[in-house]
Amino acid sequence: MKRFVLIGLLALAACDDGRLRWFEQPNDPAVFAYVNDQCLVRARGPNVTHYNDWAEAIGECRTTAENASRYCPAGARCTAAVSLADVRRVLPARTPHQ
Numbered sequence: 001m002k003r004f005v006l007i008g009l010l011a012l013a014a015c016d017d018g019r020l021r022w023f024e025q026p027n028d029p030a031v032f033a034y035v036n037d038q039c040l041v042r043a044r045g046p047n048v049t050h051y052n053d054w055a056e057a058i059g060e061c062r063t064t065a066e067n068a069s070r071y072c073p074a075g076a077r078c079t080a081a082v083s084l085a086d087v088r089r090v091l092p093a094r095t096p097h098q
Helices: 002-014 029-042 053-068 084-088
Strands: none
Touching: 029 053, 029 084
16 A cells, blocks of 8 residues: 555656746736736725625735736746736836836
8 A cells, every 4th residue: 555655656746847837936026016906996895894804805806916917937837838028918008207
């Protein structure tokens, strides 16, 4: 039985191909801040608060912003290969006074 467990663990270890998994990829802070702010501005929130409803809404905004701002760094191999330029397309165009 121990032999089968050891073989299974070795097989799983061999499956790692050196790619960054989606959740290991870095976030672009500018995109994270923008998406999080937009989410919080648009969040209507609960009509009647029970327990920690606002904390859940804020947590969902944070999760959405983290997901939207992940990218694959140059030179890395990633499972979800989204470039930094792709992620930054979310940001609005800059005006001359910014």
